[in-house]
Every structure is written in structure tokens, then in C-alpha cells.
Amino acid sequence: MKVSPETAESGVENLPFSDLQQQLQVVKQQLSGLSQEKEQWLQREQDLYRYIRLKTNNMLEVIGTLPLAAEELDDDRLLSIDPIGIVTDSFHQVLDNLKQTNAELSLAKEEIQAIFNASGAGIMVVDAALRLRAYNNRGKDLFFPSVEEVVGVNFRELVCHRRQSTGECLFDKVLQDGDVAEESDFTIDDRFYHVVATPIHDLAGQIAYIILIYTDITQLKRQETALKEAELRLRAILNGTPAAITLIDPTTHRIVFANQTLADMIGGQLQEIEGHICHKFICPREEGQCPITDLGETIDKSERRLVRLDGTILPIIKTVTKIELEGQILLLESFVDISALKDEQQRRKESEERYRTLYSTMREGVAQFKMLYSADGVPSSYEFVDVNPAFEKIFSVAARQVVGRSAEDIFAVVDAVPFGLECFTRVVREQVSSEFEYEFSELNKTLRISAAPTSSGCFSALFEDITQRKKDEARIAHMAYFDALTDLPNRLLLKDRLNQMLTRAQRNNKQLALFFLDLDHFKRVNDTFGHDVGDQLLKIVADRLKNALRHCDSVCRLGGDEFVVLSDMISCQNDAVKLAEKIHATLKDPLVLRNKEIFVTTSIGIAMYPADGDDPDTLIKNADAAMYQSKDGGRDEFRFYSSNANAQALERLLLANDLRKALDHEEFYLVYQPQIDLDKGQIIGVEALLRWNHPVLGHLSPAQFIPLAEETGLILPIGRWVLLTACRQIRELQQLSGVRLRLAVNLSAKQFRDVGLVSSIRELLADIGLETDLLELEITESTLMDNIDNATRTLHSLREMGLTLAIDDFGTGYSSLSYLHHFPLQRLKVDKTFVRRLSTHPEDSAITEAIIVMAHTMGIKVVAEGIENKQELEFLVSKNCDEAQGFYFSRPLTMSQLTEKIKDNESVQAFCFFAAGDQP
Numbered sequence: 001m002k003v004s005p006e007t008a009e010s011g012v013e014n015l016p017f018s019d020l021q022q023q024l025q026v027v028k029q030q031l032s033g034l035s036q037e038k039e040q041w042l043q044r045e046q047d048l049y050r051y052i053r054l055k056t057n058n059m060l061e062v063i064g065t066l067p068l069a070a071e072e073l074d075d076d077r078l079l080s081i082d083p084i085g086i087v088t089d090s091f092h093q094v095l096d097n098l099k100q101t102n103a104e105l106s107l108a109k110e111e112i113q114a115i116f117n118a119s120g121a122g123i124m125v126v127d128a129a130l131r132l133r134a135y136n137n138r139g140k141d142l143f144f145p146s147v148e149e150v151v152g153v154n155f156r157e158l159v160c161h162r163r164q165s166t167g168e169c170l171f172d173k174v175l176q177d178g179d180v181a182e183e184s185d186f187t188i189d190d191r192f193y194h195v196v197a198t199p200i201h202d203l204a205g206q207i208a209y210i211i212l213i214y215t216d217i218t219q220l221k222r223q224e225t226a227l228k229e230a231e232l233r234l235r236a237i238l239n240g241t242p243a244a245i246t247l248i249d250p251t252t253h254r255i256v257f258a259n260q261t262l263a264d265m266i267g268g269q270l271q272e273i274e275g276h277i278c279h280k281f282i283c284p285r286e287e288g289q290c291p292i293t294d295l296g297e298t299i300d301k302s303e304r305r306l307v308r309l310d311g312t313i314l315p316i317i318k319t320v321t322k323i324e325l326e327g328q329i330l331l332l333e334s335f336v337d338i339s340a341l342k343d344e345q346q347r348r349k350e351s352e353e354r355y356r357t358l359y360s361t362m363r364e365g366v367a368q369f370k371m372l373y374s375a376d377g378v379p380s381s382y383e384f385v386d387v388n389p390a391f392e393k394i395f396s397v398a399a400r401q402v403v404g405r406s407a408e409d410i411f412a413v414v415d416a417v418p419f420g421l422e423c424f425t426r427v428v429r430e431q432v433s434s435e436f437e438y439e440f441s442e443l444n445k446t447l448r449i450s451a452a453p454t455s456s457g458c459f460s461a462l463f464e465d466i467t468q469r470k471k472d473e474a475r476i477a478h479m480a481y482f483d484a485l486t487d488l489p490n491r492l493l494l495k496d497r498l499n500q501m502l503t504r505a506q507r508n509n510k511q512l513a514l515f516f517l518d519l520d521h522f523k524r525v526n527d528t529f530g531h532d533v534g535d536q537l538l539k540i541v542a543d544r545l546k547n548a549l550r551h552c553d554s555v556c557r558l559g560g561d562e563f564v565v566l567s568d569m570i571s572c573q574n575d576a577v578k579l580a581e582k583i584h585a586t587l588k589d590p591l592v593l594r595n596k597e598i599f600v601t602t603s604i605g606i607a608m609y610p611a612d613g614d615d616p617d618t619l620i621k622n623a624d625a626a627m628y629q630s631k632d633g634g635r636d637e638f639r640f641y642s643s644n645a646n647a648q649a650l651e652r653l654l655l656a657n658d659l660r661k662a663l664d665h666e667e668f669y670l671v672y673q674p675q676i677d678l679d680k681g682q683i684i685g686v687e688a689l690l691r692w693n694h695p696v697l698g699h700l701s702p703a704q705f706i707p708l709a710e711e712t713g714l715i716l717p718i719g720r721w722v723l724l725t726a727c728r729q730i731r732e733l734q735q736l737s738g739v740r741l742r743l744a745v746n747l748s749a750k751q752f753r754d755v756g757l758v759s760s761i762r763e764l765l766a767d768i769g770l771e772t773d774l775l776e777l778e779i780t781e782s783t784l785m786d787n788i789d790n791a792t793r794t795l796h797s798l799r800e801m802g803l804t805l806a807i808d809d810f811g812t813g814y815s816s817l818s819y820l821h822h823f824p825l826q827r828l829k830v831d832k833t834f835v836r837r838l839s840t841h842p843e844d845s846a847i848t849e850a851i852i853v854m855a856h857t858m859g860i861k862v863v864a865e866g867i868e869n870k871q872e873l874e875f876l877v878s879k880n881c882d883e884a885q886g887f888y889f890s891r892p893l894t895m896s897q898l899t900e901k902i903k904d905n906e907s908v909q910a911f912c913f914f915a916a917g918d919q920p
């Protein structure tokens, strides 16, 4: 508060004390106010000094000089000196400095611009608004060579349209990310640039400028491309090479590179190999050590193994080289698959082994020779190079004795020329194979020599010992014309000789006789004594005929027991008769074989030239027909050919034809002849007998067609039919009458030998339901004696099945009683020829009695067949014969007759005696 002085003077004299005090109080207050005001002014003064000092210092600082120091310039002096002057002085000083600096700066700027322009890279400075602020010459040439002033022009319009590469402009990226950006595929006019865009920030951290530097990297790019192409080419070459190639880092043992061939060899993809440890495939060592780096091996064309991905092993040839690539040591490994080579080697080894084995074990001798030449170049001899063991054996020499020696030292020399030289010379000269036969008389051997050229001037020869073959060939040639058993001319030679004789006979107008001989009952000899004895008999017959006949007569064997005698010393039929009688006489004496006397007779058929034929076939055929007539006439006879004989042969042929059809035409039927138990006087069985109701010839006995059926093989189907029909009919009779009759069925020799016999009978009985013990098979003794072992086996099989077995026609053959115990027989049938002669031939009754006794001692029952009268029956009963069969009891009956008889009689026994009385 401001106090006016007028107010203060007038108030003090006139005012009361209290007023004075009041006044004083006011003054005090005013004083206090003044004091405060003074304080404030002082404060202001201080503030002013501070302000002046601060501003001066600020200005000095702006100018760049040192601030005023308080200790050297107090406040009073501050007011006395001229701060403005100080500042002005300083400012001048600064300006001077600035000028100096500016001058230096513009020099530097020029230097920088020069450097800027000198740069090989194009440099652009763009502000944040994308205006071009600066550029160097290279930049101008690059983007706007023809434009003069471009500073301030929009950079996007200026540069980006020139850009061939796709993608955003680099400065956009810088603006967006605020950071340095680069690109390497910036292309202009097919040139490549590497671009670096760097942002320049202002104090506020905002992008003020972007500096773009364009470096031409076209050359680099091209080099890179060329490098890539070169690498691709190299890869293609490496992949195409048949050798596997790989690069391995020896420190890590990893496969750095592998070509396709390696992948193929390993059996995988490249990515399954590259980057993997090499031990896995390439150095299959369990311990995983690298042979090069760890074991210090040198691998140069060394044979190694490669492990394929499937675990199989591939043999390889491997080479490893250490190479340096970009400062890194690598192992360059290359290897070749040698499995084919190995296989080939193995094959060759095996082939060689085979060849060696063959060479040393073959039966043919092999020798390797080298041709030797005379001084004038003519082959003069040959030298042994090697021989095999067979050669040593054939020539009885050791290899060491011949190797290195010349031919004349070992082989015979004929007319100063070593053996075979001519042939061998041709082999070597013409390089052809050749062969010839040679008889080494000193060795007593005939050899076939096959020579073939080998290496130059050499040849090998194979020596095959054909001595035996030669003999065989001669023997075979002989066999072609001579009978192997008797050594008599065979049918072929017979025809040849007959032709010659016929020619002679025609020429000389002479007669000729052909005698066709067939031994009687020769089959029995075979059946009884076996074929050995049969063969001996044939030989003796042949010898006897040869010896008995004249030299000019020919004896031939046609086969089996058939012989032919040819004689052209015949002038009439009587001569032929004499010769026939001579033949009979020759054979009359018994032969002794196996200490047994055997009587041989022969039936002879005679055909004469020209009366009975004028060619070999006709004469043989007609003599054969005459021979059949002789057989039919009772054997041991001779017959001249007549047209009738031919008719009979034809008849046989026709009958055989009819026989073939008889089964289909159901022309066969069976009759049954009862068999009587002599002890009980009771019928105990029947024998089934076959009949043929021939459409023209009427009822035929088996004796007329069974031999024919045997010959033609028809006996098998016919025999099967007999068995089936007989079993079925007897079973039906059994069901009808309730009578259990034993059924005897005849088995022919062929049937008995049929391998399916046992099983077919088993099936047949099962089918029909006939008890096995009711079937009895009758087999002739000659059938059994044919092959005793087989017969024994078959009989046992049949017996095991439950069948009973009877030996038929006993006594007619040559059978030895001692054989009987081999066979499981239940019955023995004494042949009817013995029964017939019981009363007239005492020896036959003695034989019959002996047979009965012998059979009984062996537990075999005896059946006498062909009993026609009471005497015969009584004799047999008195000799304890067990069973009998014959017209005396009953002729063979048809099944209906048999059924009727059984039905008509109360018992089988009654029927039996009724029948016997009925048919004496």
C-alpha cells in the first residue's frame, strides 16, 4: 500500500494518543509493507542479474563460446560492461568460424559428391515423401539418363517403371518396416542389381530419407547361373556315369554328395543316402571306423563290399582320393558294381571246375597237341601238350611220359608220317573239326578220334574207345538176322534165303519144301520148369535140327517154339515126307534138363513150291496152316498144306472176331456141375462152367474158345463176367432156397496173374453180399508153377480174404508135389484122365491113391472129377477120396435146372442121389 507524505505530517500534532497509537500502528504496518516491497525489489534485481547472465550465456552458448563465469564477472560489473557487445564480439568470432567451416564443408561436399559419383553403384536419396533428393551419376545413367533435372521428382515414377522384377518396391518395404531392406533380383534391361535401401531417421525417429544403392551384379549372376549350369551338367554327368561317386566329410563321416548311380546301387533315394553316415553303406565295418582316416588304409581299385538298403551285399571295386574343396578336405570315393563280373567269374570258375572234372573223369581220352613244322613251314609232326587220365588209361601211358614228346615217339608212324597228321593238319590250317576211326592193332582197340582247333597252331583230340561199340554193332547186325537164343537165322534171314532159294528153284525148275515146326506142349515146359529150362530146350532142339539136316538145308527160328526148315533138295512130296520123319526122329530122344527127362515132339506143316505158293509169305502162311492141322490131328505129326488148312486158320480168325462181340451180345451163359461130399453123400457145392451160345455155331465148349480168349486177352473181361454172374446167381439161389452151396469158379492163367484180381474179387463179393468162404477158385497147376513166388503171394491174399483155393487138373502137368506146401490150398482136383483110366491102367490108380494120401498128409482135401460110373466112385471112396464130381452124379445144369432140382428135392442130399441114379 502506497502512503502519501502529506497525510503523515498533518495527522501527528492534532491527533490524540490513541489516535497516534493507531496512527503508529498504521505507520508500522506501512513500514512493514515498504520493507516487504524493498525485499521484493531486491529480489527482482537479483532475478534481473540472473536473467541477464543467463541470456548472455545462452547467446554465448549458441554462438559456441564459453559461458560467463560468476567469479570473474560479479553483478555490478555485469551491469557496467556491455553484454550485448560481448555477445556481438563472440558472434563475429563464431561467424568467422562458421565461414571457415562452411568453406571446409563445401570442399567436403564436393569430395563426397565426387566419391558419390565415382561409386560403381547407382545411389539414390529419397525423402519420406518419395521425392528424389540426391543421386549419383551412375544412378542417373541407370534410371534417367536423358532427363536433366530430377531432384524433387517422385521416385516411384522415376525408378519403379524401369523395374522388370516383380514384387513391391524396396522403399515401400523400408517405409513399412522402418529397417534396412535388400533385394537381389532387381533387373533392368536384363541386368541384375543388388539393391540395399537404408532409412535415415530424423531426431524424432521418423524416416527422413531412404538411401538406395543399386549394385550391378549381372556378372555375378551370370557367373552364378553358369556355375549352376555347370553344376547341373556335372551332376548329370556324375549321375550318368556307371561308377558310383560320393564325397564324404572325413571328420563327420557323413555323405556330402552322392550320385544317382550310388543311390541305384544302394537301392534307395538320394535323400536316404546324402547326409547319412557312410559306414552304413560304403564301409560296412562293424566298428564303424573309416578305413582311410581311422585306419590309414589306401584304397585304390580295391575290392570291397557295399551294403544295400535291403541288407544285401554288393561286391564293388573302390578307389578313394582325398581332395580339397573350398578349403575343406573331403574323401572322393568312386566304385563300380562288380557283381556281374563276380557272377561271371563264379560261372567261369564253376565251368572250369566242371570242365576240369569232366576232363579228368570223362571216359574219352583227351590230348592237347601243338603242331610242329619243318624248316620250310610244312607240318611235320605234332607234340603232346597235355593228356587227361582217360588218355593215359587208353594208351597205357603216364602223362609225364608223353607231354613234350612228339607224335612219332608215341604213335605208330606209317610211311614216315605220324598217325593222323593229314587230318590234324587240315584241322589246324582250315580251323575246322574233323573225325575219323582208327584201329590201334597194338592196343587191340578201335578208337574214334575227333580233332578240333584250339589256339593258334594247336589242336585237341578226343580219343573214344569204340572197340566195344564196334563189337556191339557187329553183334546187332548179327542179331538183325540171327535169333539171339539159338543163333539160327531169324524170320528176316529166312525170307532172304527163301527168296534166294525160290529164285534158284524157278531158274532150275525145281521144287522146294518149307517145314513149319511148332513144338508140342512147349508152354507146359515153360510153365512147369520156368523159362530158363524152356530156353535150354529150344537151344537143344535148334542144335539137333542143325546137326541132323544137310548143309544146303536151312533151319530158322521164327520165335517162341516155332522153327522153319527150308530144303530145295526136294524132287517130290516123298522127299518132304522123309525129311519130316527125319525131323521127328531127331527130336525123339528125350532131353535131360534139371535131371529130368523131357520128351519133345513137334507138329509140322509142309508147304511146297510151286504147288502151295511161289512167294515167301504165302509159303510160310500155308505151312503154318498145315501145322495147325497137324496139331488138331493129335500133335507129333506132319501135314501137307491143303486149302482146308487155310479154311481152318480163317475160322480161328473169325472166331476171335466173334469172341470180341460175345460179351456185348450176351452170348455167354453159365452151367453148374454139382460137387458131392463122398463121406456124407451130400451135395456141397457146384462148379461154374462157361458156355458160349454162338449165333451161328451154336453152343460151344470152353475148350473151343478159352485158349483163343487167352491168346487175345479177352479172357480178362470174360473171366470177370463169369465171376460176377456166378456169384450173383449162387447168392440168389441161396436166398431162394436157403441152401448154402460152395461155388467153384475156374481162373485162367492170365486172370490169375492180373494185378487187380484180389481187389476186384473183394469188391465184387462185398457188392453181391456172398460170404467169402463160399467162393472157391480153381487154378491149374501149370498156372501156379509159372511163377511160384507171385502165385504164393496171390494165393495168400485170396486166402486171407476167406476164399478157398483148389488146384485143378492135378497130375496133368510136370508139377512137383514138393511145391504144394508153398500154397495155402484146401482142395486138389485129380484130373479126369486119371479117373478114366482107373480100371484099365494100374499105374494111374496107384498115382491117384498116392495123390490122395499125399494131399491128406498136407491137410488138403481131394476132389475127383469126371466120375462116370459106380466103379470109379467105389474105388475113390475106398481110397478115402473126399469129394467127387462127374456125369455119374450130374451133368452141368443151367441155373434154372439147378434151382428146380433143389426145390424139387427135400434136401440137397436127396437131390444128389436122385441125380446119380438118374444119370448113370
Ligand SMILES: Nc1nc2c(ncn2[C@@H]2O[C@H](COP(=O)(O)O[C@H]3[C@@H](O)[C@H](n4cnc5c(=O)[nH]c(N)nc54)O[C@@H]3COP(=O)(O)O)[C@@H](O)[C@H]2O)c(=O)[nH]1
Binding pocket: 673, 687, 688, 689, 690, 701, 702, 703, 706, 722, 746, 747, 748, 808, 809, 829, 832, 865, 866, 867, 868, 885, 886, 887, 888, 892
Ligand atoms: N478159365 C475158365 N475155364 C473154364 C471155364 N469154364 C470151363 N472152363 C474150362 O474149360 C474146360 C472144358 O470145360 P467143360 O467143357 O465145361 O467141361 C467140364 C465138364 O463139363 C467136364 N466134365 C465134368 N464131368 C465129366 C464127366 O463125368 N465126364 C466128362 N467127359 N467130362 C466131364 O469137365 C470139365 C470140368 O473140368 P474142370 O474144370 O477141370 O473141373 C475145362 O478145363 C474147364 O476148366 C471158365 O469159366 N473159365
